[in-house]
Amino acid sequence: METISFYDAKPYDKLFFDKRKDEFGFEINYYEDKLNRRSALMAENSDAVVAFVNDTLDADTINKLYELGIRVIGMRCSGYNNVDLKAAWERIHVLRVPAYSPYAIAEHAIGMAIMLNRKLHRAYNRTREYNFSLVGLTGFDFHGKTIGVIGTGKIGQAFIDLCLGFGMRVLAYDPYPVERSGVEYVELDRLCRESSVISLHCPLTKETKHIINRDSIAKMREGVILINTSRGALIDSEALLEGIKSHRIGAAGLDVYEEETELFYEDFSDTIIQDDVLARLISMPNVIVTSHQAFLTEEALDNIAQVTLSNLRGYFDGKPLPNEVCYRCGREPGCRKDELKRCF
Ligand code: NAI
Numbered sequence: 139m140e141t142i143s144f145y146d147a148k149p150y151d152k153l154f155f156d157k158r159k160d161e162f163g164f165e166i167n168y169y170e171d172k173l174n175r176r177s178a179l180m181a182e183n184s185d186a187v188v189a190f191v192n193d194t195l196d197a198d199t200i201n202k203l204y205e206l207g208i209r210v211i212g213m214r215c216s217g218y219n220n221v222d223l224k225a226a227w228e229r230i231h232v233l234r235v236p237a238y239s240p241y242a243i244a245e246h247a248i249g250m251a252i253m254l255n256r257k258l259h260r261a262y263n264r265t266r267e268y269n270f271s272l273v274g275l276t277g278f279d280f281h282g283k284t285i286g287v288i289g290t291g292k293i294g295q296a297f298i299d300l301c302l303g304f305g306m307r308v309l310a311y312d313p314y315p316v317e318r319s320g321v322e323y324v325e326l327d328r329l330c331r332e333s334s335v336i337s338l339h340c341p342l343t344k345e346t347k348h349i350i351n352r353d354s355i356a357k358m359r360e361g362v363i364l365i366n367t368s369r370g371a372l373i374d375s376e377a378l379l380e381g382i383k384s385h386r387i388g389a390a391g392l393d394v395y396e397e398e399t400e401l402f403y404e405d406f407s408d409t410i411i412q413d414d415v416l417a418r419l420i421s422m423p424n425v426i427v428t429s430h431q432a433f434l435t436e437e438a439l440d441n442i443a444q445v446t447l448s449n450l451r452g453y454f455d456g457k458p459l460p461n462e463v464c465y466r467c468g469r470e471p472g473c474r475k476d477e478l479k480r481c482f
Contacts, residue, residue, distance in 0.1 A: 210232075256277040285307070308321045339368055363388055
């Protein structure tokens, strides 16, 4: 039976991985520490490492793990921008979970939009203090309004289904449009000009970094509700703050934040937060911030556990690794997945 060193472990991770570990034949050592070059030492005598979005898998960490004999890393997430794939190339296989529940993220995004529009966060606080006034809580009907969806992949499409259910008109922007009814693909400028709600569902790339910036915000309708459940750096946070102060942006729902790595998933309630932009955003009555929680449903956690462990079992049993990623995937001279069913 192989042993896994599992980093940045939270109680909900343990619950779902413990349910699945026997099925795939693994022993798991859970560590609360995030993975970095120092904590990598804890993986001594393990056969594999499992890591998450805010672990540091830079060249130093990868080298240390390699020295300790680790040949496979299971990322229990879809993103791998925190892994130095070049350092891992031909030494450590990196596996991931490409999709675990698009519905979890789409439902969180629509939930944030409704909460902000109908001011449920404010109503909740008021009635707890027996303040039953409705002044300042007026929203608008979603029915018949225009919603702009940026990125129409798995999550974007699940989100569009929800919006169509509300009777909304859907505009979309994606360089790779998909055929589907009820959606009109338009340029980003037009999406910004016409949408009462805008939701981001594209990945973070060189092209999408700060796709929401001073220029795009200036084109938006006054009072637009902006939702980001994708990656923090899609939005220029300072431009967002200015947009809120100038009332151009009517409300913002942020499940992700540009500088979230050092903060999200941890309790800083006894600390003075040094990030003034985040602190100011959180202080706004029309902003809600959740801590990269959109994925957190039972179904998604179970899928994450199942696919992560099945990826690792596939590696140890010499099977094809369809969920492997490497820095040469899709490039020439490319990885050898077509021929070997593994990147190398
Ligand atoms: P996907 O790969 O199925 O879809 C991404 C879509 O974005 C594709 O249709 C692609 O053509 C489009 N796209 C690429 N470049 C674009 C651009 N410049 N402008 C507009 N669209 C562009 O990915 P999926 O599964 O739908 O995930 C989307 C994002 O959601 C992920 O990249 C990740 O950042 C985020 N995510 C957030 C989670 C959370 O807990 N908050 C959990 C999982 C994913």
